Amino acid sequence: MTESPDGLARFRNVLRRFTTPLLPDDYTVLANPLWSKRELRGKIERVERFPDDTIHLVIRPGWGVPVNFKAGQYIGIGLRVDGRYTWRSYSLTNAPDTRDGLFAITIRAVEKGRLSNHLVGTAQPGINVRLAAPAGDFHLTDPVPEKLLFVTAGSGVTPVVAMLRTLVDRRQVTDIKVVHSVRNRSDLIFEDVLEDFDAHIQVTSEQGRVSPAVLEELVPDYRERVVYACGPATMLDELETWASDNDIEIRVERFTLERASDAKGGTITFARRGIQTAADGATTILEAGEAAGVQMPFGCRMGICQTCVRELVDGHVHDLRTGDTREPGSRIRTCVGVAAGDITIDA
Numbered sequence: 509m510t511e512s513p514d515g516l517a518r519f520r521n522v523l524r525r526f527t528t529p530l531l532p533d534d535y536t537v538l539a540n541p542l543w544s545k546r547e548l549r550g551k552i553e554r555v556e557r558f559p560d561d562t563i564h565l566v567i568r569p570g571w572g573v574p575v576n577f578k579a580g581q582y583i584g585i586g587l588r589v590d591g592r593y594t595w596r597s598y599s600l601t602n603a604p605d606t607r608d609g610l611f612a613i614t615i616r617a618v619e620k621g622r623l624s625n626h627l628v629g630t631a632q633p634g635i636n637v638r639l640a641a642p643a644g645d646f647h648l649t650d651p652v653p654e655k656l657l658f659v660t661a662g663s664g665v666t667p668v669v670a671m672l673r674t675l676v677d678r679r680q681v682t683d684i685k686v687v688h689s690v691r692n693r694s695d696l697i698f699e700d701v702l703e704d705f706d707a708h709i710q711v712t713s714e715q716g717r718v719s720p721a722v723l724e725e726l727v728p729d730y731r732e733r734v735v736y737a738c739g740p741a742t743m744l745d746e747l748e749t750w751a752s753d754n755d756i757e758i759r760v761e762r763f764t765l766e767r768a769s770d771a772k773g774g775t776i777t778f779a780r781r782g783i784q785t786a787a788d789g790a791t792t793i794l795e796a797g798e799a800a801g802v803q804m805p806f807g808c809r810m811g812i813c814q815t816c817v818r819e820l821v822d823g824h825v826h827d828l829r830t831g832d833t834r835e836p837g838s839r840i841r842t843c844v845g846v847a848a849g850d851i852t853i854d855a
């Protein structure tokens with residue numbers, strides 16, 4: 509028996525005839541836990557632990573998971589934590605390589621981070637995880653710009669590490685400057701990769717943060733470069749303004765959803781289930797539904813993959829990513845939509 513899509517489809521068809529009332533997936537999962545038509549899965553293959561609550565994971569994707577990602581993209585990881593599936597997105601840190609088809613991610617345990625703390629504490633080779641396919645717009649363009657400037661802070665270095673590794677793999681290293689900030693020197697990860705690019709490391713507890721003025725001093729020809737930036741929202745906001753003022757092309761990746769909005773929240777009615785719940789203007793419809801026992805499909809939980817889209821039947825929804833207000837009848841992303849008053853969702 510093989511894991512090829514055709515072979516697996518035939519295997520499922522045969523099973524379908526014999527397995528009622530259980531679904532074929534119940535049996536295929538017994539045969540190989542990475543086979544499932546209902547969801548994408550993977551298996552942790554390697555775990556490398558570091559003293560500062562950081563781990564590197566290598567994951568082998570299961571059947572049906574697209575492995576041809578672009579450097580800079582992220583995947584979603586889902587695991588059952590305290591009886592409930594918890595999902596987070598992590599940037600891939602390896603260069604895309606369809607020969608081995610593996611995913612590498614780096615996770616640091618963060619305060620109140622359910623999944624990050626769980627993984628840092630318990631991840632072992634052999635553990636199965638759910639996966640959301642690689643996604644994200646923060647990736648290298650083709651052709652690669654001749655002059656690049658990467659500005660990162662903290663774990664914002666992770667997608668850039670994948671880009672740097674890819675540029676080395678493809679022998680496309682041209683004129684690249686890297687400016688990376690860490691609070692303390694002990695927070696530095698991927699030192700070897702950064703060293704290869706002669707990166708400037710700014711230790712903010714000693715040297716202060718990298719402001720646009722500091723950046724201009726460090727990289728005098730900044731106007732000639734395409735900038736990729738990933739880090740805290742305040743840093744990205746400042747860099748976007750600076751880039752716009754100086755007519756610089758910039759691409760940014762925001763790890764966290766900015767939850768501050770004018771949306772006042774309201775009562776959310778999940779029409780098909782007949783369930784109602786109250787939510788404030790910072791709690792997404794997806795989160796509010798989960799807390800009320802309404803499980804809706806989702807993937808990235810960052811407003812990108814569209815898996816969570818549902819129809820807004822009544823009321824208005826504020827989209828935290830775009831800042832738009834959506835009208836009744838529109839299809840909304842429940843993972844980034846919050847109630848702007850009482851709303852009804854077709855779910």
Ligand code: FES
Pocket residue numbers: 805806807808809810811812813814815816817841842843844
């Ligand atoms: S889960 Fe991906 S867009 Fe909502």
